[in-house]
Amino acid sequence: MEQKNNGGKTKYMGPDIVFENVTKEYDNGVKALDSVSFSINSGEFAFLMGHSGSGKSSLIKLLMLEERPTSGNIIVQGTNLADIKGANVPRFRRNIGVVFQDFRLIQSKTVYENIAFAMEIIGSDRATINKQVDIALELVGLKHKKHEKPNCLSGGEQQRVAIARAVVNLPGMIIADEPTGNLDPDNSVEIMQLLKKINDMGATVLIATHEDTIVKNLSQRVIQLDHGVRQIGQE
Amino acid sequence: MMRFIRTVYYVLKQGLKSICKNLFMVSASVVVVFATLLMMGGLWAISENIQFVVEQYKERPDIRINLHSYIEQEEAEELKAVLEKDGRVKSVVLITKEETRNNIINFLDGDGAGIFEGHEESPALNYISFDIMLEAYTDGAAFKAEAEKLVSVDNVRDTSGFISKLEVVLFWIRIGTVAATVAMAVLSVLLIFNTVKLTVFARKREIEIMKYIGASDWYICGPFVIEGVFTGLVGALLAYFMLGGICNGLYKTLTQSNFLGDTISLLAFKDIDVNFLLWYILAGVATGVIASLWAIRKHVNV
Numbered sequence: 301m302e303q304k305n306n307g308g309k310t311k312y313m314g315p316d317i318v319f320e321n322v323t324k325e326y327d328n329g330v331k332a333l334d335s336v337s338f339s340i341n342s343g344e345f346a347f348l349m350g351h352s353g354s355g356k357s358s359l360i361k362l363l364m365l366e367e368r369p370t371s372g373n374i375i376v377q378g379t380n381l382a383d384i385k386g387a388n389v390p391r392f393r394r395n396i397g398v399v400f401q402d403f404r405l406i407q408s409k410t411v412y413e414n415i416a417f418a419m420e421i422i423g424s425d426r427a428t429i430n431k432q433v434d435i436a437l438e439l440v441g442l443k444h445k446k447h448e449k450p451n452c453l454s455g456g457e458q459q460r461v462a463i464a465r466a467v468v469n470l471p472g473m474i475i476a477d478e479p480t481g482n483l484d485p486d487n488s489v490e491i492m493q494l495l496k497k498i499n500d501m502g503a504t505v506l507i508a509t510h511e512d513t514i515v516k517n518l519s520q521r522v523i524q525l526d527h528g529v530r531q532i533g534q535e
Numbered sequence: 536m537m538r539f540i541r542t543v544y545y546v547l548k549q550g551l552k553s554i555c556k557n558l559f560m561v562s563a564s565v566v567v568v569f570a571t572l573l574m575m576g577g578l579w580a581i582s583e584n585i586q587f588v589v590e591q592y593k594e595r596p597d598i599r600i601n602l603h604s605y606i607e608q609e610e611a612e613e614l615k616a617v618l619e620k621d622g623r624v625k626s627v628v629l630i631t632k633e634e635t636r637n638n639i640i641n642f643l644d645g646d647g648a649g650i651f652e653g654h655e656e657s658p659a660l661n662y663i664s665f666d667i668m669l670e671a672y673t674d675g676a677a678f679k680a681e682a683e684k685l686v687s688v689d690n691v692r693d694t695s696g697f698i699s700k701l702e703v704v705l706f707w708i709r710i711g712t713v714a715a716t717v718a719m720a721v722l723s724v725l726l727i728f729n730t731v732k733l734t735v736f737a738r739k740r741e742i743e744i745m746k747y748i749g750a751s752d753w754y755i756c757g758p759f760v761i762e763g764v765f766t767g768l769v770g771a772l773l774a775y776f777m778l779g780g781i782c783n784g785l786y787k788t789l790t791q792s793n794f795l796g797d798t799i800s801l802l803a804f805k806d807i808d809v810n811f812l813l814w815y816i817l818a819g820v821a822t823g824v825i826a827s828l829w830a831i832r833k834h835v836n837v
Contacts, residue, residue, distance in 0.1 A: 423538030
């Protein structure tokens, strides 16, 4: 782990995500992850591959602090997640943009309101919200649909709104759980290209998926999971 | 600071929106809080008045001994000395025949006092009495029984028994107040809990998203707590003004109608209003906050 003095500020320079022998066993005895170790560097683009039940979702839940590991350490941007207690979890999550398979948009809010919501909860002022939302919509190419409700958009457009919401607070890291799972191939490619574009702008991107074609098309790093065990030989 | 103000503004706005959307159930909860606090305050007012009546009775002689009219002052003085030696007696006041006569005539003044004209020497107006205060009013019945056996004594009036009965009534009213308040408070919490739960259910998806994008617990809980606080506050204010109205109305009616006579007085609402409004608001708001936090708690657990 390195630190660099950056104009008086100390900036963390080590890997963005580190898993050290992480095991997750649920109360019902199911072992979702078994001694998984890997690291993802800052600014890296990586796929988390595996079939249903391989432990991808559990790994993402651990990263989002929705679950705690049974053993092992998870270090995100230099912070051991074991040190983040209840009240500090929301603050931690603000540094990570998250995208889900089912978009998770609020149907009663417009595109603009859905994206602005992520800034409202941290108390940003209206001028900053307007500016940032416009930039995020520009990025995902949906500025012209800012006043539409999600149910008026296609699946691909809804996922792009979800990505805009994930990036609007300028997080250093984007985690996407099966972001193309509900999309047709064309839209899937568009979403992946969008996520790659965000990665090119400097954000670390981790995408959980089981779709081989998408992974092959992008030729990026792959972390393979099978029944909770990392399959190093297949990566 | 501005960030905090903006967040508070959002929480308030969401809370008020949620009240408007859920107005029927919120109204039902307000009614239950109102009924609980009104009943609690009503029972409190009754028990305070009974306590006040008991205190008035305690300041009066516990025992009035009326002697036969033929007993003269000298003999009465001897009996007074005997009574004063009794360990149960705190004080004895001798009322002469003249004082008795004047008291009766004054009591009936303008209301038939004239019937005694020419009968001033009647035995009915001319007897000596003792007003006796006991050390413990619970000795009243036994003391009365013994006093009645004295040959000089015509009759004995004991008011201590009435005080005992009132105190029993007071005790049960206080028990009833506590029991009913607890029962109604539980009912209020349950109803507010259900009302807030409905809102939580309607916004479940939104809460889930808020959690993922980093909303703090208080930001998520805030609107629901506002709903609970609103319910408790409105219920408390309605109950306070209704209780004040009922108490003042009853006080006025009972006082003006002379229903209780001149001997007993009651407490007006202002006399029992010991920061009632503040207590009501605290109780109402606490009920609302407890119920709403209970309803939301499992949804904010991360």
